[in-house]
Amino acid sequence: MKKTIAxxxxxxxxxxxxxxxxxxxxxxxxSASSPAAPSESSSPAAADAEPAAPAGSLEGKFEKFDTETDxxxxxxxxxxxxxxxxxLVHAQLSxxxxxxxxxxxxxxxxxxxxxxxxxxxxxxxTYANLGxxxxxxxxxPTYKDRIHELCDELELPWMTCMNPFSDENNRPEYVxxxxxxxxxxxxxxxWLNDNYRTFLGDIDLSKMGYIxxxxxxxxxxxxxxxxxxxRFVELYPEYEANYIDADYPADGMPTESALNRVSxxxxxxxxxxxxxxxxxxxxxxxxxxxxxxALGKEDCSLIVSHGGxxxxxxxxxxxxxxxxxGIYSHPIYFTEPIVCGLLALIxxxxxxxxxxxxxxxxxxxxxxxxxxxxFITIENYKDYLARCDAYFNSL
Numbered sequence: 001m002k003k004t005i006a007x008x009x010x011x012x013x014x015x016x017x018x019x020x021x022x023x024x025x026x027x028x029x030x031s032a033s034s035p036a037a038p039s040e041s042s043s044p045a046a047a048d049a050e051p052a053a054p055a056g057s058l059e060g061k062f063e064k065f066d067t068e069t070d071x072x073x074x075x076x077x078x079x080x081x082x083x084x085x086x087x088l089v090h091a092q093l094s095x096x097x098x099x100x101x102x103x104x105x106x107x108x109x110x111x112x113x114x115x116x117x118x119x120x121x122x123x124x125x126t127y128a129n130l131g132x133x134x135x136x137x138x139x140x141p142t143y144k145d146r147i148h149e150l151c152d153e154l155e156l157p158w159m160t161c162m163n164p165f166s167d168e169n170n171r172p173e174y175v176x177x178x179x180x181x182x183x184x185x186x187x188x189x190x191w192l193n194d195n196y197r198t199f200l201g202d203i204d205l206s207k208m209g210y211i212x213x214x215x216x217x218x219x220x221x222x223x224x225x226x227x228x229x230x231r232f233v234e235l236y237p238e239y240e241a242n243y244i245d246a247d248y249p250a251d252g253m254p255t256e257s258a259l260n261r262v263s264x265x266x267x268x269x270x271x272x273x274x275x276x277x278x279x280x281x282x283x284x285x286x287x288x289x290x291x292x293x294a295l296g297k298e299d300c301s302l303i304v305s306h307g308g309x310x311x312x313x314x315x316x317x318x319x320x321x322x323x324x325x326g327i328y329s330h331p332i333y334f335t336e337p338i339v340c341g342l343l344a345l346i347x348x349x350x351x352x353x354x355x356x357x358x359x360x361x362x363x364x365x366x367x368x369x370x371x372x373x374x375f376i377t378i379e380n381y382k383d384y385l386a387r388c389d390a391y392f393n394s395l
Contacts, residue, residue: 059358062344063337063369065103065395077106077133077346081161082123084140085115092309093161096331097136100339103395106133117143121150128154134346136338138162148174157345159338164368170219172366175352177337180370181220184306184327185212185227188278191304191325191375193235199302199324200274205239209272211265213258213284214247224280224306242272248284258287259294266295275301282307282326286314289323298322308376312385315378324378329371330388337369 081097083090094110101108111127113120120139124147127135134157139147144165151158164176172178192210196203210232214225225245233240246261248254258279266275275297279285285305292301301322305311308328337356344350356367376384 058350058354058356062340062350062355064340065100065336066340067395071103071105074105077343078131079106079134079136079342080109080111080123080127080132081136081138082111082113082120082127083138083162084113084117084120086110086112089162089309090138092331093335096335097339099332099392100335103392104339104343106343117146121146124150124156125154128156132156134158134342136161136342144173157342159342159345161335161338164220166220168219170223172364172368175341175355175366175368177334177341177369177371178220179306179329179373180368181223182227182230183370185224185229185278186231187227187327187375188212188224188304188306189228189231189235192276192278192302195324196276196302199322200300203274205236206242207272208239208274208276209242209244209265209269210276211244211246211262211278211288213261213277213279213288214245215280215284216247217250221280228278248280254281254283255287255290258284259291260287262288262291263295266291266297273300277301277303279303279305281305282310285323285326286310289314289321292322304375308381312376312381315381320378325375327373328376328384329373330385332388332392333372337371341369 079097079101081090081094086094090110097110098108111123113123117139120137120143124135124137135151136159137147137151138161141163144163148165160174160176164172164178165174166176166178167173170181189210212225212228215221216225225247229243229245232243236242244265246258246265248257249261251257252260262277266272275292277285277288277292279288282305285303285307288303292298292303298321303323305323305326308326311323311326311328314323341350341355344355345352353365356369359367359369361368374384
């Protein structure tokens with residue numbers, strides 16, 4: 001029973017990690033602890049907001065902390081982060097939201113619905129009635145449309161975070177901060193291609209296999225595999241057969257599942273002498289690293305991931321294996337445009353349709369703003385974290 005519950009929680013994480021994804025760039029592939037109870041307050045400030053500025057004047061605005069704005073010239077706003085359930089990733093983002101509240105003058109709460117859709121709906125209604133100025137909301141994809149309609153009905157300024165609202169073709173149904181999944185796949189393949197000689201030497205690529213640990217069950221993450229494949233074929237069309245899509249079959253915890261999949265693939269392909277391995281999420285790369293360690297293949301394997309929290313934990317514990325890099329966006333960087341965008345909606349300086357106009361793709365109604373990202377390695381990750389801290393402390 002405990003293992004079944006763990007697997008269900010794991011699947012919930014996969015479905016709610018859509019902020020780790022974004023719209024595909026390939027046309028053919030369109031495809032916490034409980035917070036204290038809120039106190040009574042006046043109506044949201046957005047009710048008296050001025051009309052939004054025209055879209056043409058908003059380019060480049062409300063993406064970053066504005067050093068020329070006096071955020072403390074007004075009364076504090078009240079903002080809540082309402083989630084279906086609190087996982088580690090939500091807690092990390094929540095800490096960042098709370099930190100921004102101290103910089104941008106808003107009080108903040110993290111509120112869990114304990115995996116109850118009706119309770120999340122009730123929480124939104126409750127916090128709107130209690131005069132919260134705006135919310136950040138993360139429902140499961142299965143009932144996101146219900147949440148969208150409710151927030152619009154309540155005229156409550158809101159933003160998404162870990163679960164951007166997208167349609168079946170992964171086009172934005174609401175303004176969002178999200179990775180371009182197709183580009184992420186390209187970046188992962190390019191990193192492997194640019195760095196394999198450093199770690200594996202000048203190998204014979206005809207004897208190399210490329211495993212991509214994909215997640216097709218999540219429409220936001222699936223494009224990462226498309227991008228990885230297409231870039232590999234573009235670079236090495238003669239070796240297309242060497243590419244292996246190892247899709248997550250939802251047969252267990254992500255790390256354990258990836259360990260089993262990679263172990264099997266390597267074991268049944270003894271003719272392959274070298275392995276590139278990349279993943280749609282870092283839990284898979286962690287499992288892959290365990291697999292190559294157990295098989296004694298570290299010296300002939302190179303692993304890269306999307307995500308870096310687990311990888312940095314590994315490095316802090318002394319790991320120095322073949323999982324060499326990850327694409328990472330620090331929670332401070334990821335949440336900054338979400339907060340800035342929400343404040344713009346609260347103050348009537350933008351609408352969901354006019355926010356970040358330079359990131360609205362042709363044919364789309366809403367913007368999809370990619371977060372700041374960087375490849376972290378064992379050599380640079382501490383410097384990256386220090387730079388993030390220095391940036392935040394300088395504001």
